Each structure stands twice: as C-alpha cells, then as structure tokens.
Amino acid sequence: xxxxxxxxxxxxxxxxxxxxxxxxxxxxxxxxxxxxxxxxxxxxxxxxxxxxxxxxxxxxxxxxxxxxxxxxxxxxxxxxxxxxxxxxxxxxxxxxxxxxxxxxxxxxxxxxxxxxxxxxxxxxxxxxxxxxxxxxxxxxxxxxxxxxx
Numbered sequence: 533x534x535x536x537x538x539x540x541x542x543x544x545x546x547x548x549x550x551x552x553x554x555x556x557x558x559x560x561x562x563x564x565x566x567x568x569x570x571x572x573x574x575x576x577x578x579x580x581x582x583x584x585x586x587x588x589x590x591x592x593x594x595x596x597x598x599x600x601x602x603x604x605x606x607x608x609x610x611x612x613x614x615x616x617x618x619x620x621x622x623x624x625x626x627x628x629x630x631x632x633x634x635x636x637x638x639x640x641x642x643x644x645x646x647x648x649x650x651x652x653x654x655x656x657x658x659x660x661x662x663x664x665x666x667x668x669x670x671x672x673x674x675x676x677x678x679x680x681x
Contacts, residue, residue: 547587549607551642554592556600560654561633568599568634574619575601583617585610594657608642612676627651640675647678 544550559565579589585606592600605611614620627636628651635653637660640646648659649668671677 547606549643550587551605551608551611551640553603553605553611553638553640554600554658555603555638556594556598556636556657558594558635558637558653559597559633560631560635560652564597564631564633567632571623572599574623578619583610583614585614608676608679611640615675640679642679645679647675649675649678 557568557571559568579586587604587606589604590602592602594600605614615624631652635651637648637650637653637657639648639658646659650657650660653660666672668678672681
C-alpha cells in the first residue's frame with residue numbers, strides 16, 4: 533500500500549503586502565533569440581545581486597519560444613524601486629524602443645488588486661485571454677496607476 537502524499541502549506545502572515553509577479557518573454561523572430569540570451573544573463577546577474585525586497589525568483593518555461601519567471605516581492609514599493617533603478621530602467625527603455633523580435637508581458641498580483649502589461653505579444657496570454665483589452669496610456673500607463681483604475 534502506497535503512503536498518502538505529504539500535504540504542506542505556508543504561513544504568509546509575515547508578508548501582508550506580498551506582491552507576486554509573473555513575467556514572460558516570447559521570441560517572435562530569430563533576432564529575438566539574441567535578445568533573450570542577453571536579457572537572461574542580465575536578469576540572472578540582477579537576481580544574484582539580491583535587490584532589496586526580492587524574496588524569491590524562479591525561472592519558468594511556457595513553451596519552446598516562451599520563457600519567463602515568477603518573483604515574490606516583499607511589497608509594491610520594493611518592486612517599484614527596483615524597476616526604477618539600473619539595470620531595469622535601461623532594459624525597459626531599450627525594449628520600449630525596439631523589442632528586437634520578441635514580446636514581453638507581466639502580471640502582478642497583490643492584496644488590493646492585480647494589473648498587467650503586454651508589449652509586442654503576437655497573441656493574448658494570461659488576463660488577456662478573458663479580460664477586455666485597454667490601451668496603457670495616460671492614467672493607465674504605470675503599474676501603480678493600473679492598480680488604482
């Protein structure tokens with residue numbers, strides 16, 4: 533007779549402002565492979581540097597040409613501080629000017645809301661599979677503003 537599987541859970545009471553972020557990178561043209569390799573090295577280096585507030589980082593694979601990560605942040609302020617600092621600021625500006633044959637998305641989940649952005653994705657993913665599309669401009673441009681909407 534086989535033993536029952538061990539059940540486990542976690543106590544998140546020490547993390548009332550926890551933010552979970554899923555990020556995805558999809559190669560849409562051959563050129564995107566080079567972008568992915570460069571970005572992958574840069575992200576690994578940033579994670580090794582243990583940014584303030586980053587609790588955990590996991591790499592994920594959604595498909596042969598679609599990879600990503602899941603990150604757990606102590607709070608939205610820590611995540612925002614990281615996204616506004618180097619090297620993230622440079623990555624995002626460069627990607628915003630030229631996606632280099634790739635698409636990018638993120639979805640953030642936290643107490644008080646959820647938000648997402650999809651850039652250059654050839655087909656909907658995540659929330660985009662069921663929620664109506666909205667253009668991220670004006671008061672809907674930043675993560676914090678999308679959370680308040």
